[in-house]
Amino acid sequence: MKTLKMTAAALTLSLLAATSFGPEALAQQGGVQVGGNANNLTLVNRNTNAAIGANAEARTRIGSVQDSEIGGNLNNLTLVNRNTNAAIGANTEADTQIGAITGADVGGNLNNLTLVNRNTNAAIGANAKAGTAIGTVTDAEVGGNLNNLTLVNRNTNAAIGANTEACTEIGTIGKADVCD
Numbered sequence: 595m596k597t598l599k600m601t602a603a604a605l606t607l608s609l610l611a612a613t614s615f616g617p618e619a620l621a622q623q624g625g626v627q628v629g630g631n632a633n634n635l636t637l638v639n640r641n642t643n644a645a646i647g648a649n650a651e652a653r654t655r656i657g658s659v660q661d662s663e664i665g666g667n668l669n670n671l672t673l674v675n676r677n678t679n680a681a682i683g684a685n686t687e688a689d690t691q692i693g694a695i696t697g698a699d700v701g702g703n704l705n706n707l708t709l710v711n712r713n714t715n716a717a718i719g720a721n722a723k724a725g726t727a728i729g730t731v732t733d734a735e736v737g738g739n740l741n742n743l744t745l746v747n748r749n750t751n752a753a754i755g756a757n758t759e760a761c762t763e764i765g766t767i768g769k770a771d772v773c774d
Contacts, residue, residue, distance in 0.1 A: 652681075
């Protein structure tokens, strides 16, 4: 019982501290700036991103780098065993990005390695839209070499229903058109 009270007190204090700094302390503010090298390693066994029900939306980013300035090299390694991205129901939308580099300015080399064992991307229902980007590099400026290695063991992409759209991009460099 004593542990529960101490945990509740610590949680209360941390919430009070965070709210005293305003909404900036509670929300992710976007990109980062790194003067030297940036190394990002992400390991996920199973991920499910699902928008279920009319007008539902779901978004997941795993091991992704977005709107960041890296003075040196960027090394991004993302390993995912199983990923499921599903939009189920009328007017639903589900998007997943795995190992995606978007809007990064890298002074040195950009090394992006993305490994996914199983990926399932499905849009089911009227006007449903599901998009998955795996190992994509878009809107990036790289001063050195760009090395993008993407390995996917199994990929399933399915659109079922009237006006549905299921899109998967794997290992692309340049503009990403995942269900635009």
